[in-house]
Amino acid sequence: MRREPPQTIGDYAPLLFPAAMLTIFFVVPFGTMIAVSFFQRQQGGFYTPAFVYDNYARFLSAFFGGVLGFSLMMAIAVAICCIVLALPFTYMLTRMARNVQVVWLVALLSVLSLSEVIIGFAWSTLFSRTAGITNILVALGLMGEAKALTPSFAAVLTGMVYQAFPYTVLVLFPALVRLDPTLTEAARTLGASPLKAFFTVVVPALRNTIVATLIMVFIFALGSYLLPQLLGRPQHWTLSVLITDQAIYQSNMPFAAAMAVFLVLVTLGLVALTVIAGRKGEAA
Amino acid sequence: MSGLALQNVVKEFGSFTAVNNVELTVPHGTFVCMLGPSGCGKTTLLRMIAGLDLPTGGAIHLDGEDITRVPTHKRNLGMVFQSLALFPHLTVGENIAYPLRIRNAPKEDQKRRVEELLSMIHLSGYADRPVSKLSGGQRQRVAIARALAISPKLFLLDEPLSALDAKLREAMQVELRQLQQKLGITTIVVTHDQREAMTMADTVVVMNGGEIRQAASPIEIYRRPADSFVADFIGQTNLIEAEADSVGHVSVLGQPVPGLALLPGAAKATLSIRPEDVHLTAPGAGAISGTVTFVRDLGGTIETFVDVAGRQIVAVSTPRERPDVTVGQQVGVALTPDVCVVLRK
Amino acid sequence: MTSIFRKFYFFLIALFLALPLIVVAGVSINEKQTLAFPPQGFSTSWYGEIFLNPEWRNALMASITLAVLSAALAVAIALPLAWFLWRRVAPWANIFQLLGVAPFTLPPVITALGLLTFWATAGFYGQPWTAVVSHAIFFVTLPLVTLSLGFTSIDRSLVEAASTMGADERTVFRTVVLPLILPYIVSGYAFAFVLSLNEYIVAYMTVGFTMETLPIKIFNALRYGYTPTMASVTILFVTTAAVIFGLVARFGDLPKLLGAMSSDGK
Numbered sequence A: 001m002r003r004e005p006p007q008t009i010g011d012y013a014p015l016l017f018p019a020a021m022l023t024i025f026f027v028v029p030f031g032t033m034i035a036v037s038f039f040q041r042q043q044g045g046f047y048t049p050a051f052v053y054d055n056y057a058r059f060l061s062a063f064f065g066g067v068l069g070f071s072l073m074m075a076i077a078v079a080i081c082c083i084v085l086a087l088p089f090t091y092m093l094t095r096m097a098r099n100v101q102v103v104w105l106v107a108l109l110s111v112l113s114l115s116e117v118i119i120g121f122a123w124s125t126l127f128s129r130t131a132g133i134t135n136i137l138v139a140l141g142l143m144g145e146a147k148a149l150t151p152s153f154a155a156v157l158t159g160m161v162y163q164a165f166p167y168t169v170l171v172l173f174p175a176l177v178r179l180d181p182t183l184t185e186a187a188r189t190l191g192a193s194p195l196k197a198f199f200t201v202v203v204p205a206l207r208n209t210i211v212a213t214l215i216m217v218f219i220f221a222l223g224s225y226l227l228p229q230l231l232g233r234p235q236h237w238t239l240s241v242l243i244t245d246q247a248i249y250q251s252n253m254p255f256a257a258a259m260a261v262f263l264v265l266v267t268l269g270l271v272a273l274t275v276i277a278g279r280k281g282e283a284a
Numbered sequence B: 001m002s003g004l005a006l007q008n009v010v011k012e013f014g015s016f017t018a019v020n021n022v023e024l025t026v027p028h029g030t031f032v033c034m035l036g037p038s039g040c041g042k043t044t045l046l047r048m049i050a051g052l053d054l055p056t057g058g059a060i061h062l063d064g065e066d067i068t069r070v071p072t073h074k075r076n077l078g079m080v081f082q083s084l085a086l087f088p089h090l091t092v093g094e095n096i097a098y099p100l101r102i103r104n105a106p107k108e109d110q111k112r113r114v115e116e117l118l119s120m121i122h123l124s125g126y127a128d129r130p131v132s133k134l135s136g137g138q139r140q141r142v143a144i145a146r147a148l149a150i151s152p153k154l155f156l157l158d159e160p161l162s163a164l165d166a167k168l169r170e171a172m173q174v175e176l177r178q179l180q181q182k183l184g185i186t187t188i189v190v191t192h193d194q195r196e197a198m199t200m201a202d203t204v205v206v207m208n209g210g211e212i213r214q215a216a217s218p219i220e221i222y223r224r225p226a227d228s229f230v231a232d233f234i235g236q237t238n239l240i241e242a243e244a245d246s247v248g249h250v251s252v253l254g255q256p257v258p259g260l261a262l263l264p265g266a267a268k269a270t271l272s273i274r275p276e277d278v279h280l281t282a283p284g285a286g287a288i289s290g291t292v293t294f295v296r297d298l299g300g301t302i303e304t305f306v307d308v309a310g311r312q313i314v315a316v317s318t319p320r321e322r323p324d325v326t327v328g329q330q331v332g333v334a335l336t337p338d339v340c341v342v343l344r345k
Numbered sequence C: 001m002t003s004i005f006r007k008f009y010f011f012l013i014a015l016f017l018a019l020p021l022i023v024v025a026g027v028s029i030n031e032k033q034t035l036a037f038p039p040q041g042f043s044t045s046w047y048g049e050i051f052l053n054p055e056w057r058n059a060l061m062a063s064i065t066l067a068v069l070s071a072a073l074a075v076a077i078a079l080p081l082a083w084f085l086w087r088r089v090a091p092w093a094n095i096f097q098l099l100g101v102a103p104f105t106l107p108p109v110i111t112a113l114g115l116l117t118f119w120a121t122a123g124f125y126g127q128p129w130t131a132v133v134s135h136a137i138f139f140v141t142l143p144l145v146t147l148s149l150g151f152t153s154i155d156r157s158l159v160e161a162a163s164t165m166g167a168d169e170r171t172v173f174r175t176v177v178l179p180l181i182l183p184y185i186v187s188g189y190a191f192a193f194v195l196s197l198n199e200y201i202v203a204y205m206t207v208g209f210t211m212e213t214l215p216i217k218i219f220n221a222l223r224y225g226y227t228p229t230m231a232s233v234t235i236l237f238v239t240t241a242a243v244i245f246g247l248v249a250r251f252g253d254l255p256k257l258l259g260a261m262s263s264d265g266k
Helices: A009-036 A054-058 A062-094 A098-112 A116-126 A133-139 A153-178 A181-189 A194-205 A207-222 A227-231 A239-249 A253-283 B042-050 B092-101 B107-120 B136-148 B166-183 B194-200 B218-223 B228-233 C003-028 C045-052 C054-087 C091-105 C108-122 C128-139 C141-152 C156-164 C169-198 C201-207 C214-223 C228-251
Strands: B003-013 B016-027 B031-035 B057-062 B077-080 B154-158 B186-191 B203-208 B211-216 B238-244 B250-252 B268-273 B279-281 B287-297 B302-308 B311-317 B330-334 B341-344
Touching: A009 A253, A009 C054, A009 C091, A009 C108, A009 C128, A054 A253, A062 A098, A062 A153, A062 A194, A062 A207, A062 A239, A062 C003, A098 A153, A098 C003, A098 C228, A116 A153, A116 A227, A116 C003, A116 C214, A116 C228, A153 A207, A153 A227, A153 C003, A181 A194, A194 A207, A207 A253, A227 A239, A239 A253, A239 C108, A239 C201, A253 C108, B003 B042, B003 B186, B016 B042, B016 B186, B016 B211, B031 B042, B031 B166, B031 B194, B042 B154, B042 B186, B042 B203, B077 B136, B077 C156, B092 B107, B092 B136, B107 B136, B136 B154, B136 B166, B166 B194, B186 B194, B194 B218, B203 B218, B203 B228, B211 B218, B211 B228, B228 B238, B228 B268, B228 B341, B238 B311, B302 B330, C003 C228, C045 C054, C045 C228, C054 C091, C054 C128, C054 C141, C054 C169, C054 C214, C054 C228, C091 C128, C091 C141, C108 C128, C108 C201, C128 C141, C128 C169, C128 C201, C141 C169, C156 C169, C169 C228, C201 C214, C214 C228
Parallel strands: B031 B186, B031 B203, B077 B154, B154 B186
Antiparallel strands: B003 B016, B003 B057, B203 B211, B238 B250, B238 B268, B268 B341, B279 B330, B287 B302, B287 B330, B302 B311
16 A cells, blocks of 8 residues: 555545544643643632743742752752663663563553552552561561651652663664664684673664663653642642642642743753754664 | 466556556466566566556456456455465464355355365365464465365466575476366465475566566576566576677677678567576687676576676586686677577667 | 573563562452552452452442443544554644544643643543543543554555455445454453552542542552552452453454554564
8 A cells, every 4th residue: 555645635634533633632732731830829719810030030030940950860860860770771671581571561561650649658558567578577677666657758769660671672672672682792712701792792783772862861850749749848849839839729820831832842851952952763 | 268368457556557459368377477567567567467456458368258347356366465365363274264155155065165175285184273373384275275265267367476585496396287187276375485486386477667578488488588688587697789880790799790680670689698698708709808897606606797897797507517717717608599589678 | 682681581570570569469369458569368358358349349340441431432432543644645634543542641640630621621621431432532542553553554456356346435334343353442441440440630630529439449548558458459450451462462463552563573
């Protein structure tokens, strides 16, 4: 079958429903959100139409600067932890027997699909005083008495890495499957140990993939909206948490919308960076 | 007229002309092989006959009816694809029954016809197997049977045997030709394998650069190629430049060859001499002379390489008539009119 | 990598992934309503609670209904789009592919907030069906990606072969394309279903004040104190996800679905 441009109006028919749905329920809402970001907040209600920059002006403060800085730092930390953990894991996974791969993929997908609520609940239980991991340490005699490990920065980081790890593996998986196995074999015949072959051949060959994955995981981590709230203190809250908080609990939708627009701009900027990095990689 | 007729068929993809002004008549019941290097336009031509591509100019007639714009599914064709295109979700029997099923043929008729075709391709009892469980040759036969299920007016095959190993391919060529003769169906095969074309075809159509260079019987193509491309493409040949002076005396590679004539009015021409026609003699005596540079003895045949003024000429002979020459020896190469095909420059 | 190192590394990763779930599973079988691990006593009553307590049961039903409908709608949006992009040359139509992937790529809060402002402005805020549409848009990426992958794996000459044998466009779709794309429809549906079942923020922002899905219920329960039912629901969810993805793997080619194009890739 040769792909042809649509010849008649009828050929466009299949596009009608998807295009309408995506336009009405994604493009329009997105536009609405941008519009609302310029509206004025109405006490007790949603908002009143206006055209003010107040909502944007408001986060030009030290507080929101701090939140933004923390969000970015948190997301970078999560992305780096995930890559460091996932790269060797995924590499070894792709070299394993197919049925072993499938079992791991099912497990990873199951964890990935878990609600942030559930991940937050599970880790807060694991880090709790009464049912947490410290009880095991006490039972082993390694600790005097059980204590709570939340709220803390480490708890937030652990929870977010847990959430993003399966995603990282699944992003890396296709690139690593396609990696020519003879590359490492060649390195081995040239005298490199398996570990050395991994760092001198696999890692450099995947440089662009690693950069792209880093950015994707970074964006993924930026989206975490509950874990900082469930596992951390208020100073660990990220922009996503703050947006949720403003929209739902403070009922300040215009301000939430302004922050969301800002978050989109940051995200899009990073996606553009990924694309440019990819192009550069192709040219090289 | 009964059969297929292509009139000034043109296919352009943007600024690229894939098929240029093709004229061809295929009488009912003949077996045609379209032969040429990759990119010569033969597959595009076949796809236009099938209706999978539409010509940008010209017309295609089948049994006197203009089918140029008739959609593929209304042409009543049978086609075998290079990839075979067997439906992976259907069994062997369901694949063969497919064209009957979508025409809503009665179930019993479908079943009977499938049995018939399976026995024709020597695969009786395979109806319920998944196609993935078949060997390459068996898949090939199923694809052929499926294409013939409705007894089509036209049987088209696009590089049908290219996926098979050499031995099986040769056997299938014979089988396909015998099947075609039994059914008397108009058949067009696209191939880049000249041996395949020589084995099966009534008419070989040699294409290059989107144009038909020659359309004739295999032996005619071999014996009397229309131009140096055809001569070189079909089998092995020696192509040598020849010149004629103002009174018609011909010289080849700077040596006079009495008794040879070029085309009237032409000062230059290319001679095509098949290696098996090259006759080695003693130097002089109506022959151009050269030096033996290498002898390749393949057991069944012996190839002798002769250097004549920097040009290499290959002679092939059987062990029975092995030339008595050694490397470095001066020999004569006889260029008699009966073995030289004179081609226009 | 030496084999011992690899085993140890995989063991640590497995432990990391499983540990929170093991603790939750342990907590879920506590006899009393206490948060304790190792569990004290043994009881499966907290699993029964999901189905017997009307609040949890309603939340479960709401979640299942939402997931069933929104996954179906997501497939209904993705299938014609993916088919069109595969069948036709229309470069500008790729914009819809982009739109289909965007909701899932952007931070979820953004899609959620966009839909919240939209439904509020349109005057439908809080109506249950808005959650179905919202989830369908949010998760349309999953069937879209699996179906696009599925279509690229269909040999186009199969379609040509069918048409040479007399099948028109509609018949080709029914007899060739649909049977071949079906596994990808099923897995796309499965992905969207499982993720919708677990989704919190979009559901919360669109219908959170009028309706409780299970994740919303867990979150609300979390804020007002602890009940072991949260733990049993968590285990139920993990098990459901594992079973569904296990089935996808059993009847489909999971590595291929996840982007490892050739099954002989290794």
